[in-house]
Structure formats: structure tokens, C-alpha cells
Amino acid sequence: MRARLGKAENSEYPMQTKALQDLIDAFAKLPGIGRKSATRLAFYLVRQPEEVSQELADAILSAKERIRFCETCQNLCENSPCERCSxxxxxxxxxxxxxxxxxxxxxxxxxxxxxxxxxxxxxxxxxxxxxxxxxxxxxxxxxxxxxxxxxxxxxxxxxxxxxxxxxxxxxxxxxxxxxxxxxxxGLPMGAQLEYADKATLGRSLLDRRTL
Amino acid sequence: MFIETLEIEHFRNLSSVHLEFSKGFNVLYGANAQGKSNLLEAIYTLSFLKGFRADRLSDLIEFEGERARLSAVVCTGSSHTRLGVELEAKCRHAYVDGVPCARARDYLGLLRSILFVPMDVGFLQAAPASRRTMLDRMVFTLKPSYLIDLEQYQKVCKQKSAVLRAENPDESLLDVYDAQLLQLGTRLLEARYEYMVLLSPHVARVFKAIFDSSCHCVPVYKSSSLFDPVVFDSDSGMIGLDVLIKSYRDALEKGRSREIARQQIVLGPHRDDWSLSLDGRQAKFFASQGQQRAMSLAMKIAEIECLRVEADIEPVFLLDDVSSELDPVRHKRLFEYLNALTAQTFLTTTSKEHVHLESIGRIFRVENGSIVHEQQ
The missing domain is CATH 3.40.1360.10 (Dna Topoisomerase Vi A Subunit; Chain: A, domain 2)
Structure with a gap:
């Protein structure tokens, strides 16, 4: 019964050059990035000097290379065990x-x-x-x-x-x-009951505590 | 609550309509295919953000039009609210006093309406799923938190089904989901039971008053985990809620091997059904066609009464072409009953002669997409 309200996504984009289209597609696969943001990012990078792209590519690759799971807490870290666990x-x-x-x-x-x-x-x-x-x-x-x-x-x-x-x-x-x-x-701090959603309010009633 | 004014633009065959309504009865008459039901559907859309005949939003928009707009001033107690709905082919926007409403959940419920259309008469013979939806909607109207429990229950069902479909179902994971299902399912059963207890006397009374004073008509709940149906008849002893819940718990505990074998969840509130009984017999098999029609109408009126008495909510009643469903005697009694009802009512009919109302608020003539208020 719950439905989302909002604008339908406009999927009609004119043709781009193949390289640009590939870059847009790659960005659009990332979480939280739609076609429009992906297009904006791609055009921005193409217009910038090469160093900008190089830095970004290096950062992504080195993060991917150096980050691993901490053997103790399993959080992401560079040296295992991580700083927090040491x-x-x-x-x-x-x-x-x-x-x-x-x-x-x-x-x-x-x-x-x-x-x-x-x-x-x-x-x-x-x-x-x-x-x-x-x-x-x-x-x-x-x-x-x-x-x-x-x-x-x-x-x-x-x-x-x-x-x-x-x-x-x-x-x-x-x-x-x-x-x-x-x-x-339950209810967030400083919240007002009248604005709380029903699920949260209901839950806070079920999980109430004696004073 | 009642609708004071309604503006419609490019909705089905209604290009541009501005109307003021009576707090009581509003009769819409005209030949077939002129736009009577479209007006009811516009009100329904303002209520539920979807039509009752259309599968797709685009079906609600005027032919070759781009968007439809609906706007109504709704009076509840002493407060006036302007509700707006904008429909495009693939999306819809809701507005409350001009402010966009981000979540449908926040909008639904601002205009309560109850609809009766000729196809509702078949509800006893329809598939259980449609009756469940009907029951869920009725319960949700009285108890909004029910919807959240229902959504969560359905989510857990999906997760559990995914485990059951796996090659070697993880039994400890199934235990976890069974515990969640039991908790949520129990809440669903409690809410449904509670609602049926409230609804039952209204159904019995309305049916006696309008259709047949000698027949006793009450709702029945058919649990998928209980052999005997629960008949909601306050006069005789009925199966208690504890029995209902216990049978569900037992079914969850004992059903494991069957569920693994069939790779699906066999029992639970999502498989339960309900019906009506007439003098202790299953209406689906024993009631005549005419009685079944009367029962479906009695259900709707009982729902309105139940809302008014139990929750102090006065919904708007939308009656589509009711005259075609009843014999003259019952027809007359229905209108006597409707006269006593205080809810704002919209009624469509092909002929004014079908309407026996002592105090019709307003009459509208519907012709080829135009709706004109007729002075009496």
C-alpha cells in the first residue's frame, strides 16, 4: 500500500561519444548517483586538466590496494590489527x-x-x-x-x-x-510526539520503561 | 468529513469541472458513458491516490492529455483542508494546502471515502487475496499501525521464502524468521480479530434493517491454521483470540518439514480468508444472488457505521449505480436507511426516478463530460 511520490526519471539522453558514455555509465553504477549526476561528473572531469583525473584514479586504486579487514574487529584498515584495536x-x-x-x-x-x-x-x-x-x-x-x-x-x-x-x-x-x-x-531526543511517525511512536510505547 | 468543493481538470472525460456539493446527498444522473463514474473515481483518487477501475495512472488522464489535476476543499469538524492531486503518465504528486506531500503514507487518510461499485457484489465469490486486501484496508483505517505491521510481516515472509527456496535451508535461520513471523503475525491476528468483533454487530444490524429482518448475517474469519472458522456472532459462544493465536503458533512449529518440502510458507495470516455467514451457513454457498448483493452493500454500510461509532470518522460514501442491484422493496428500504445516515453521499444513477430520497441535497446532470447543478 505504501507508494512513493515523485517525478519519473527522464531516461532519454542524446547520444554521447563512446568514451564519455562509458564514463557516465561507470559513475551511474555508484550508489546515490543517478544519470544526471553521473553526466555532470563526467563532463566536469573531461574539462579539467589531466592531473585531476590522474589523482582521482590513483586515489581509487591505492585505496582498493591498501585497505583490508582488521583481523580483530573486521573494520576496514590499512594495517592489521587496526589502530583502534591496538x-x-x-x-x-x-x-x-x-x-x-x-x-x-x-x-x-x-x-x-x-x-x-x-x-x-x-x-x-x-x-x-x-x-x-x-x-x-x-x-x-x-x-x-x-x-x-x-x-x-x-x-x-x-x-x-x-x-x-x-x-x-x-x-x-x-x-x-x-x-x-x-x-x-524509539523517539529521538528532543523530538515532538505529534511529529513522530507511527511506527516509531508505536515501538516506543511497546518498549516503554517503568520510572 | 465532507467535500465542500471539487475542481477537476483533464481527468478521464472531465476536461474542466468546478462543483460545490451538499453536505448530505449528491445525486449524479445521466445516460451511460457520460462521466458519472468518472466523478466518483476523481473523489476516490483524491482519497487513495489511485483509481478504482484503472490499472495505470495514464488511464486516468484525459485522452491525449498530459496531466490531470484534482483539487478539493475537505471539511473535517471546523477545519478546512485543500487537497490536491496531480497525475502524470508515470507519477503523481499530492498536495495538502498547496504544500507537496513527500510520502503517500502522510497523505492517505486525509479524505476517507468508502466506495460501492456494482462489481463489489461478487466479493464473496472472488479470490481470497482480494478479500484479504479488503479486510486489511478496513483494519488499517481504524488502526493505522496495522499497515506497518503488515508491511513488516510481508518483508519477513519474503526473507523466509528465500531461505526455503535455498538448496539446504538453514534451520536456525528459519527459527529466527519464525520468531519474527509469530510476533508480527500475532499482532495482525489481534488487529483483525478486534476489528471483526467491532464490525460484526453493525453487519448484522444493517442487514436486518435494510434487506431481511429474519436473517442473521455476521462475518466469519477463516484461519489457514484452524479447521473451524471463527464466526463473529456475539449471541453464541465463539472461538477466542487465544485459540486463533495458539493454532498459528502450533502451525509454525509443526509446519517446518512441510514448508521445506514445498519450498514455501504454507500457513499464516497472509493465507487467511474471511467471509460472511447467513443464519449460521456459509453465504458463499447458500445465499442467493440477491442476498449476496445485499450482503456486499450491507458490508459497506456497516464499515461506515463502524468507522463513525468506533473512531468518530465520518467517511464520504461513493455509491456507483446501486439501483441496478436491488429489487424495488429493498431499494426503497436502502434509501430510507441512507436518509438516516449522516455521511456525505455521492450517488450515480441513470434515472432520477431511481432515487427515493426525502432530502436530496443537490442534483447534478452529467452529459458528455460536463456536470451541471440542477436547481430544484
């Missing part, structure tokens, strides 16, 4: 499991969490062909048996996929006897 932290015994490196950055920016991280690189979604084996779950379990964590925070998104991943991990981790928690979901 430094001592205040709460060595708490581990926060997140879906993506971006989520890790978001949680770190709160400065409320002082433990260790683990990045899964996705959430379980059989529909998109993502099974538990495609995520860094095996690495997580190995890490849990080696280290002495006393609490695991499951910080997956409150989506169907995130909840399924959290439930799946719960089944795996529970037998180890480690305290498990799930991040709360």
Missing part, C-alpha cells in the same frame, strides 16, 4: 557489534561507548543472497571464545534484516553465557 580502551570487556563501518563511526562519535567493536559488513538477507556465512560472524564467534567479554551490545539497525541478524546472533552467543543487550529504539 590501543587500550576503558571498557575492555564490552563489545559492540555493528552492521557497517559507518555505523561504527556513528557510535564512536557519541563518545558514550568505550569498549571494543566488531563489524559484520552487512545484515542477514536471504532475499539479496546474504546468508550468515557472508558476514563476519565466524570471526565474531572465534573472537568471543578467545577474549573475555562480559557484555555484547547488538547494535544492528532496527530493520527486519537487522532484527533477524540480532536474533540469529542471540541464538549463537547465548550458550556462551555472556550478557547480551540490544540498542533501544
Amino acid at each position: 590501543k587500550p580502551v576503558r571498557d575492555e570487556n564490552v563489545l559492540c557489534v555493528v552492521e557497517s563501518p559507518q555505523d561504527l563511526i556513528a557510535i564512536e562519535a557519541t563518545r558514550e561507548f568505550h569498549g571494543r567493536f566488531h563489524v559484520l559488513h552487512g545484515a542477514i538477507s536471504p532475499l539479496e543472497g546474504i546468508t550468515p556465512n557472508d558476514l563476519k560472524i565466524r570471526e565474531l564467534m572465534a573472537r568471543l571464545t578467545e577474549s573475555s567479554f562480559t557484555e555484547i551490545i547488538l547494535a544492528m539497525n532496527p530493520s527486519i534484516e537487522g532484527e533477524a541478524t540480532a536474533a540469529y546472533l542471540k541464538r549463537l552467543i547465548e550458550p556462551l553465557g555472556i550478557t547480551l543487550s540490544r540498542i533501544a529504539s
Whole structure:
């Protein structure tokens, strides 16, 4: 029943030279970039001096070459174990499991969490062909048996996929006897009830706490 | 709520129409294929952002036209809201007081309307999927959070189906999805049950009042995991919600091997169905054609009453060519009942003689795409 409102995409573009068209196509494959933005980027690069393109190409290639998974937290890094894993932290015994490196950055920016991280690189979604084996779950379990964590925070998104991943991990981790928690979901800080969407408001009522 | 004024541009055969309506009855008469139903469809589109006969948006736009515009001033209590809808071949825009509305979810519900068209009379014989959609829409109107649960339930179903289609289904993953399905499915069952309990007395009362005072007509819920249907009859003892939920839970637990063998989800609220019973017998098999017509109309009126009583929402009632469906006696009684109803009603008919209303608000003559208010 939910439908999106908005403009239909205009797919009729006049012919470009082959090289330019290839560049546009390559940009358009990137997330968040539509045909229009791709065309704008391609024309911009073609008009700039060659160094600009060279720098961009080098940056992309070297990032691809040098970035790898940290052997401990599985976050992206240049040297494994990563800088974050090599430094001592205040709460060595708490581990926060997140879906993506971006989520890790978001949680770190709160400065409320002082433990260790683990990045899964996705959430379980059989529909998109993502099974538990495609995520860094095996690495997580190995890490849990080696280290002495006393609490695991499951910080997956409150989506169907995130909840399924959290439930799946719960089944795996529970037998180890480690305290498990799930991040709360509900109203954002400073929010006004009347503007909250129904799903969030409903959830915050279901997950209410006693004072 | 009621529609005060309506402006239509390039919508089907209505090129340019500006109308003011009565708060009560609005009768549209004219020969066939003149544009009566198109006017109802314009109101329906303002309500639901889609037509009731067209599959594609482009079908709603005037032949060889580029875009259709609809605009209405809707009165709810003491507040006036201007709703606008713009349709193009592949997209639609909704406006509230001139401000674009980004999400359909925020717009739907601002103009509540309930539609009865001649093809609705076949709803008892239709495929279960169409009845489920009908029920889901009714429940959602009274309980908006139902839609979110339903969407999530359907998403989990898709994920679980994907696991079942895999070569060696991961059983622990199936357990995870079953737990999610049980939680969401239970909420769907609760909402449907709650709604049926509310709706049932309205259906029985409306059917008795208009169509047959000796017959008892109530809704029935057919769970895919329960052998006996739940008859929503307050007079006799009925199967409780706990039984319904327990049977669903058991079905989820015991159905695993069957689901793996068939590679699909066999049972659950997405497979449930509902119907009506007449004096304790299944209407689908035992009710006459005439009774089935009456039942479909009674369902719509009961839905309006239920909204008014339970949620204090007064929807707009759209009645398309109802005169063709009933015999004269019932026809007369229907109009007596409609007279007592306070909802704003739009009624199309081929002849003014078909309408027996004591106080018609306004009469409009529809001819070849033009709609003219007729002074009485």
C-alpha cells in the first residue's frame, strides 16, 4: 500500500561519444548517483586538466590496494590489527557489534561507548543472497571464545534484516553465557510526539520503561 | 468529513469541472458513458491516490492529455483542508494546502471515502487475496499501525521464502524468521480479530434493517491454521483470540518439514480468508444472488457505521449505480436507511426516478463530460 511520490526519471539522453558514455555509465553504477549526476561528473572531469583525473584514479586504486579487514574487529584498515584495536580502551570487556563501518563511526562519535567493536559488513538477507556465512560472524564467534567479554551490545539497525541478524546472533552467543543487550529504539531526543511517525511512536510505547 | 468543493481538470472525460456539493446527498444522473463514474473515481483518487477501475495512472488522464489535476476543499469538524492531486503518465504528486506531500503514507487518510461499485457484489465469490486486501484496508483505517505491521510481516515472509527456496535451508535461520513471523503475525491476528468483533454487530444490524429482518448475517474469519472458522456472532459462544493465536503458533512449529518440502510458507495470516455467514451457513454457498448483493452493500454500510461509532470518522460514501442491484422493496428500504445516515453521499444513477430520497441535497446532470447543478 505504501507508494512513493515523485517525478519519473527522464531516461532519454542524446547520444554521447563512446568514451564519455562509458564514463557516465561507470559513475551511474555508484550508489546515490543517478544519470544526471553521473553526466555532470563526467563532463566536469573531461574539462579539467589531466592531473585531476590522474589523482582521482590513483586515489581509487591505492585505496582498493591498501585497505583490508582488521583481523580483530573486521573494520576496514590499512594495517592489521587496526589502530583502534591496538590501543587500550576503558571498557575492555564490552563489545559492540555493528552492521557497517559507518555505523561504527556513528557510535564512536557519541563518545558514550568505550569498549571494543566488531563489524559484520552487512545484515542477514536471504532475499539479496546474504546468508550468515557472508558476514563476519565466524570471526565474531572465534573472537568471543578467545577474549573475555562480559557484555555484547547488538547494535544492528532496527530493520527486519537487522532484527533477524540480532536474533540469529542471540541464538549463537547465548550458550556462551555472556550478557547480551540490544540498542533501544524509539523517539529521538528532543523530538515532538505529534511529529513522530507511527511506527516509531508505536515501538516506543511497546518498549516503554517503568520510572 | 465532507467535500465542500471539487475542481477537476483533464481527468478521464472531465476536461474542466468546478462543483460545490451538499453536505448530505449528491445525486449524479445521466445516460451511460457520460462521466458519472468518472466523478466518483476523481473523489476516490483524491482519497487513495489511485483509481478504482484503472490499472495505470495514464488511464486516468484525459485522452491525449498530459496531466490531470484534482483539487478539493475537505471539511473535517471546523477545519478546512485543500487537497490536491496531480497525475502524470508515470507519477503523481499530492498536495495538502498547496504544500507537496513527500510520502503517500502522510497523505492517505486525509479524505476517507468508502466506495460501492456494482462489481463489489461478487466479493464473496472472488479470490481470497482480494478479500484479504479488503479486510486489511478496513483494519488499517481504524488502526493505522496495522499497515506497518503488515508491511513488516510481508518483508519477513519474503526473507523466509528465500531461505526455503535455498538448496539446504538453514534451520536456525528459519527459527529466527519464525520468531519474527509469530510476533508480527500475532499482532495482525489481534488487529483483525478486534476489528471483526467491532464490525460484526453493525453487519448484522444493517442487514436486518435494510434487506431481511429474519436473517442473521455476521462475518466469519477463516484461519489457514484452524479447521473451524471463527464466526463473529456475539449471541453464541465463539472461538477466542487465544485459540486463533495458539493454532498459528502450533502451525509454525509443526509446519517446518512441510514448508521445506514445498519450498514455501504454507500457513499464516497472509493465507487467511474471511467471509460472511447467513443464519449460521456459509453465504458463499447458500445465499442467493440477491442476498449476496445485499450482503456486499450491507458490508459497506456497516464499515461506515463502524468507522463513525468506533473512531468518530465520518467517511464520504461513493455509491456507483446501486439501483441496478436491488429489487424495488429493498431499494426503497436502502434509501430510507441512507436518509438516516449522516455521511456525505455521492450517488450515480441513470434515472432520477431511481432515487427515493426525502432530502436530496443537490442534483447534478452529467452529459458528455460536463456536470451541471440542477436547481430544484
